[in-house]
Amino acid sequence: MTSTSSEFLAVLRRGDRRAAFRVIDEALDAGTELREIYLGVVQPAMREIGRLWQENELTVAEEHLATAIVQLVMGRAFERVFVWRDSRTPVLIAACADEERHQIGLRMLCDLLEMEGWDTMYLGASVPIESLVDLVRKHEPDAVAMSATIAPHVVRVRNAIAAIRAADLPKQPVVAVGGRAFLSDPSLATRIGADLTAADASDAVRLLEEQVGRRVRAP
Amino acid sequence: MTTTADVDMIRASASQLLTRNCDALAGAVTAALYAASPALLERHGERGREKCLQDMRHNIEYVVAALDLGDGAVFSRYVEWLETLLRVRHVDTRDMARSLTLLQEECAGRFARPEADAIGAMLQAGLHVLTTRTPPLT
Numbered sequence: 001m002t003s004t005s006s007e008f009l010a011v012l013r014r015g016d017r018r019a020a021f022r023v024i025d026e027a028l029d030a031g032t033e034l035r036e037i038y039l040g041v042v043q044p045a046m047r048e049i050g051r052l053w054q055e056n057e058l059t060v061a062e063e064h065l066a067t068a069i070v071q072l073v074m075g076r077a078f079e080r081v082f083v084w085r086d087s088r089t090p091v092l093i094a095a096c097a098d099e100e101r102h103q104i105g106l107r108m109l110c111d112l113l114e115m116e117g118w119d120t121m122y123l124g125a126s127v128p129i130e131s132l133v134d135l136v137r138k139h140e141p142d143a144v145a146m147s148a149t150i151a152p153h154v155v156r157v158r159n160a161i162a163a164i165r166a167a168d169l170p171k172q173p174v175v176a177v178g179g180r181a182f183l184s185d186p187s188l189a190t191r192i193g194a195d196l197t198a199a200d201a202s203d204a205v206r207l208l209e210e211q212v213g214r215r216v217r218a219p
Numbered sequence: 220m221t222t223t224a225d226v227d228m229i230r231a232s233a234s235q236l237l238t239r240n241c242d243a244l245a246g247a248v249t250a251a252l253y254a255a256s257p258a259l260l261e262r263h264g265e266r267g268r269e270k271c272l273q274d275m276r277h278n279i280e281y282v283v284a285a286l287d288l289g290d291g292a293v294f295s296r297y298v299e300w301l302e303t304l305l306r307v308r309h310v311d312t313r314d315m316a317r318s319l320t321l322l323q324e325e326c327a328g329r330f331a332r333p334e335a336d337a338i339g340a341m342l343q344a345g346l347h348v349l350t351t352r353t354p355p356l357t
Contacts, residue, residue, distance in 0.1 A: 054300070056307045151284035151293045158287070184296055188288065 001044045004032075009045040012066040013058070020069050024077050034081050034115065038108045039202050042070055046104060070104060078111045087117030090142035090216040092208070093173075095123040095132050098156035102149045105178055108201035109145055116209060129160045133167055140170060142212050145204070147179035154181045158192035165193065174212050176204055226337075227289065233334040234286040237279055240329065245275035248321045252314065259314070275318060282322075282341050291344035298345035302352055316349045 001009070004027055011019035027037055049066045052058040058066075092113055094106040103125045110120035121139065123132070136144060144164060148154045161175055177194040178201075189197035196211065198204035237244070249272045253259050259267065285294035298319075302312050323342045327335045 054304055054307070056304075150281075151288065151297060152280045154293075155284050155287045185290075185292065188290075191288065191290075 001048070002040060005041045005044045008041050009048050012045055012049060012069060013052075013062070015062065015065045015069070017069050017072065020073050021076060024073050025080075028077060028080055034077060035112060035202055037077055038074070038112065039200055042074070042104075043108070043200065046070060067104065071107070074104075074107060074111065078114075082111075082114065085117050088119040089117070090208075090212050091119045091121070091139060092143040092145060093121045093123065093132075093136060093139065093141045094145040095127040096125045097127060097129055097132060097146050097148075097160040098153065099126060100146075100148055100153040100156065100179075101125040102147060102179060105201055106145055106147050109178075109204050112201055112205045113208065116205060116213065118208075118213070129156065129163055132160060133163045136164055136173065137167055137169065141173050142171075142216050143174040143176060143208055145176045145178070147177065148181040149179050151181055153179075154188060154192060157194075161193040174208070176208060178204060229333045229337050230286045230289055233330070233337040234283050236330050236334055237283050237286070237326075237338065241276055241279045244279060244322060244325050244329075245272055247325050248275050248318055251321050251325075252318055255317070256314075275322070278318065278322065282338060285341045285344075286337060291341050294341045295344040295348045298348045299352075302349060312349060312352070316346060319346050319349070 004023065008020065008023045011023060024037060024041070027041060032041075046066070049058065049063055053060065053063045092110070094110050096103050096106065107122055107124075110122040113120050121135070121141070123135070146157045146160060148157045157177055161177075164175065165172065174196070175194045176196050176198065177189050177192070178198055182189050182197045183199065186197050186199075196204075196207050198207050249268065252271065253268060259271075263270070281294055281297040285291055285297075298315075301315065305312050305315060319342050323335075323339050326338045329335075330338070
């Protein structure tokens with residue numbers, strides 16, 4: 001973990017929102033890119049927060065507080081660096097299916113794709129599968145991204161993919177999956193019908209650009 | 220001869236049975252755990268029993284996921300994760316091994332052989348993790 005990430009972790013553990021803003025503001029002022037803020041500062045700190053909860057060093061409330069602060073920090077950092085472009089393609093819908101609530105990875109993915117000119121629809125936590133499929137039908141996205149932290153939620157993602165595949169769509173979206181459940185076994189992704197999985201949001205951006213971005217933007 | 224399709228069908232039906240009987244199985248395993256060691260009630264109280272019931276439901280949910288995904292490693296990874304979680308909270312992980320064995324026995328007593336065996340295979344994958352990590356049962 002970098003020193004900035006350790007400092008960020010320390011303020012998250014204290015639940016100190018103002019200090020968290022200061023750490024990220026200073027990093028941005030020093031010229032750190034958003035990708036590096038997300039993957040080099042926020043992600044290692046949040047993985048550590050998860051581990052500390054598992055080790056009984058943090059309560060659920062403290063973990064939720066850290067998550068809430070991180071979401072505020074991300075919104076702030078994104079607005080500081082984002083420059084609106086004309087491009088609104090490709091389109092991606094990102095959601096935590098059913099009972100899944102770990103949404104920060106998907107939010108990182110959406111923000112980083114926006115930086116590449118994508119138009120993303122970030123739905124956040126606990127989206128009912130039927131409702132997700134309705135939205136896919138309505139907007140016909142080029143890609144759908146879903147995450148799962150625990151095995152029972154992998155089954156929900158599988159059900160969501162099956163429902164998307166069964167929907168009568170003019171074009172089937174590329175389905176990307178990620179989250180801790182797929183980190184421990186990436187082969188789960190293809191077994192549940194996904195097109196791709198990635199180790200982190202940056203890796204997912206690269207794969208989605210390769211498999212979707214170039215094709216959609218091709219003249 | 221058992222084909223892949225047969226195995227999938229047995230797993231699917233085992234998963235449905237577990238889901239449908241989740242509360243009854245969790246209740247039976249909790250009751251058996253507490254009947255066998257009254258010390259549990261002294262150590263963790265009534266609230267502990269409630270939490271135990273919840274944990275037993277979670278265990279079953281993960282066996283269901285392992286059956287649905289056709290992958291015993293799904294359950295053993297859960298057991299690894301849970302073992303750490305319980306150990307740092309000073310819960311005796313041998314109780315966890317007992318609970319998985321009891322669940323297997325309950326399923327064997329209630330369900331037809333193929334389904335009970337499919338469930339047993341997943342539970343054994345989890346128990347294997349515990350026997351390599353914690354001292355043997357006394």
